[in-house]
Amino acid sequence: MVRSSATLAAASLPAAEVMNLTDCHVYLGQHPFRDLQDGKTVERLLKNGVTAAWAGAFEGLLRRDVAAVNRELAQRCQNSFLRPCGTINLTLPDWQDDVKRCVEVHGMRILRLHPNYHGYTLATPAFRELLALAANHKLLVQLVAQMEDERTQHPQVRVAPVDIQPLSAIMRELTDARVMVLNANAAMVLRHLQDCPNVWLDFAMIEGVGGVETLLKTWPQERLVFGSFAPEFYWESARLKMQESALTDEQMQAIQSHNSAALLV
Numbered sequence: 001m002v003r004s005s006a007t008l009a010a011a012s013l014p015a016a017e018v019m020n021l022t023d024c025h026v027y028l029g030q031h032p033f034r035d036l037q038d039g040k041t042v043e044r045l046l047k048n049g050v051t052a053a054w055a056g057a058f059e060g061l062l063r064r065d066v067a068a069v070n071r072e073l074a075q076r077c078q079n080s081f082l083r084p085c086g087t088i089n090l091t092l093p094d095w096q097d098d099v100k101r102c103v104e105v106h107g108m109r110i111l112r113l114h115p116n117y118h119g120y121t122l123a124t125p126a127f128r129e130l131l132a133l134a135a136n137h138k139l140l141v142q143l144v145a146q147m148e149d150e151r152t153q154h155p156q157v158r159v160a161p162v163d164i165q166p167l168s169a170i171m172r173e174l175t176d177a178r179v180m181v182l183n184a185n186a187a188m189v190l191r192h193l194q195d196c197p198n199v200w201l202d203f204a205m206i207e208g209v210g211g212v213e214t215l216l217k218t219w220p221q222e223r224l225v226f227g228s229f230a231p232e233f234y235w236e237s238a239r240l241k242m243q244e245s246a247l248t249d250e251q252m253q254a255i256q257s258h259n260s261a262a263l264l265v
Contacts, residue, residue, distance in 0.1 A: 020257040022052040023238070025142075025182050025202045025227030028076055029058040032157075041231045042082070048235055053082050054142075054260075056112040060087030061147070066098050074106035085112040085142060090126040091119050096133065103137050109264055112142040112182075116159045122166040128174065135176040140263050143167070145184040146205070148232070161188070168192040171199055178263065182227060186215060194219050200259070202227025203241060212255070213245035221251055225260045 028041060045053050057073040060066065070086045077084040086102035088095055088111050102108040111134060115121060134141050146161035164184060171179060171193075180200040181189060185207065193199045201219060203212050204227045216224065228238035242252065 020253075021050050022054070022226060022257050022260040023050045023228050023230070023235075024054045024180065024225045024260050025204055026053045026055050026230045027058050027232065028055045028073065028082075031058045031232070032062050037231065042080075044235055045230065046081075048239065050235075051081060051257075052260075054085050054110055055082045056085040056142070057087055060089075060112070061114055061117045064089070064092065066092060066095075067101060070098065070102055070106060070108075074108070083110065084108055085110040087112055087114075088130065089118045090115075090124060090130060095126070095130075099130070099133055099137070099139075103139070108139075110140045110142060112144065114144050114147070115162050116146070121163060122170065128170060131170065131174050131177040131179070135174065135178070140178050140180060142180045142182050144182045145188055147183065164188045165192055167199070168196055171196045174198075180225065180263075183229060190218055197223075199223065200225055200263070202229075203255075204229035204233060204238065206241070210245045212241050213247060216247075216251065221254050222259055224255050226256050 023045065026041065026045065055073065055077060057069050059069045059072070063069050066087050066089050070084070073084045073086070076082070084106065086098070086106065086108045088098055088102075090113070092098075099111065102111060113130075115127070120126065131141060143162070145164060147159070164181065167179065167181075171177060175198060178198050178200070180202065181193070182202050183205045184201060185205050189201055193201075200223045202225050203215065206212060206215050208214065226238065226242070228235045230238075242255070247255075
């Protein structure tokens, strides 16, 4: 019998690791520019042993009715292993009300920001305001650095990566805030953020053979989480990134479940 690469990867791990896997970076809904077979995303996560998944909504990139986007996402994640991550667009009026709805109506613990798609920078005063508000509600903020390489984007909708550089000074000032940077590459974060104890990172866009192993030489183990960026990326590529790196059992447990669990206590 021929087994898939994902099955082989799972078989090479201790049983405890297969049973506890939190994917902190997935999307649901319709991608604005390509068919990613949305209906198969949940099935694929379950098939690969994901026990918890933090899900944002593709519709949050371009739709202005953020309240509807978050309501639909919350409904889709009800009574499942999916944890909804609310979209907040800081350029819209009364975005504070969207935060309130995320917390009080939908019970969300995570907010997901796309500054480049929504047209603001980290220097925008509303960003600091959002971080302070999130800290008051004990929310985790996920900051998406980029969705894809500019070279592969639609020529009429090209969006540059977020300039991450201002984040280190902001996080040192707002020590109660917690930010997880998604889809950053090593060059974006290692110059500025490895010494910020309230910043976490996923490895979805960390490339190179042994990329996770190499990253851990300079990035703290306790602040790295498993993030696949499925279905934009094949989920199995995230598993293979873990498999091809020489990681200890302690490192595997920290990245796959322990670090993310500690953020939501």
